[in-house]
Amino acid sequence: MDVTVTINGQEHTHDVEPRTLLVHYIREHAGLTGTNIGCDTSSCGACSIHFNGEAVKSCTLLAVQADGQQIRTIEGMADADGTLHPMQQAFMENHGLQCGYCTPGMVMAATSLLEENANPTEQEVRIGLEGNLCRCTGYHNIVKSVLAAANA
Numbered sequence: 544m545d546v547t548v549t550i551n552g553q554e555h556t557h558d559v560e561p562r563t564l565l566v567h568y569i570r571e572h573a574g575l576t577g578t579n580i581g582c583d584t585s586s587c588g589a590c591s592i593h594f595n596g597e598a599v600k601s602c603t604l605l606a607v608q609a610d611g612q613q614i615r616t617i618e619g620m621a622d623a624d625g626t627l628h629p630m631q632q633a634f635m636e637n638h639g640l641q642c643g644y645c646t647p648g649m650v651m652a653a654t655s656l657l658e659e660n661a662n663p664t665e666q667e668v669r670i671g672l673e674g675n676l677c678r679c680t681g682y683h684n685i686v687k688s689v690l691a692a693a694n695a
Contacts, residue, residue: 546610550575551619559606566590568606569616577617577647581676588675591648592616598655600648600674617647620654630654630692639688641679649675653689662693 547556550573557572569578569592581589583602590601593615620628630650633639640646649672656663656671663671668689669682677685 544607546606548573548606548609548612548614550614551616561605561607563606564602565592565604565606565609565614566601568609569601569614572606575616575618579644579647581644581648586676587645588648588652589645591651591675593651593655596658598652615651617650620650628654629695630657630689633688633692633695634685637684637688637691639680639685641677645675645677645679649677649685653685653692656689657693663689665690 544559544561545556546559546568547554550569555573559568559572566578566580569575570580578592578601579589580602581587585600585603588600591598592601594604594609595613620631627635630653634646634650652672652675656668660667665686668686672685
């Protein structure tokens with residue numbers, strides 16, 4: 544089945560099996576490997592992307608469901624000149640990552656959170672990110688990063 548998706552402003556058209564998960568489409572067909580596969584069960588959030596402006600876990604959608612839709616991945620967050628998105632910059636400056644595996648999904652979810660609530664409390668950040676798991680950091684510096692981005 545032909546699928547055409549706009550990812551980070553660029554149109555991608557590929558013939559895919561109807562059962563192809565969107566995360567696999569993004570990685571294998573579009574060649575954007577910043578979106579990680581963590582669990583394939585929607586438990587970890589490593590595959591979080593922006594789907595029509597909303598943070599979603601790309602392992603919960605089929606590629607055919609994305610036909611004609613707009614997607615933004617971690618590769619589309621920085622400016623064309625390489626300037627990091629304020630959330631990426633905040634994660635870097637506040638040590639919001641360790642191994643980095645969850646970071647792309649965390650950044651996508653956190654960015655969406657701030658679009659809905661530009662000035663969250665620490666508790667609101669923790670609740671807003673509870674669908675994204677990190678096995679390394681203990682979340683303190685992730686929360687600190689999101690709050691720093693909100694104040695940027």
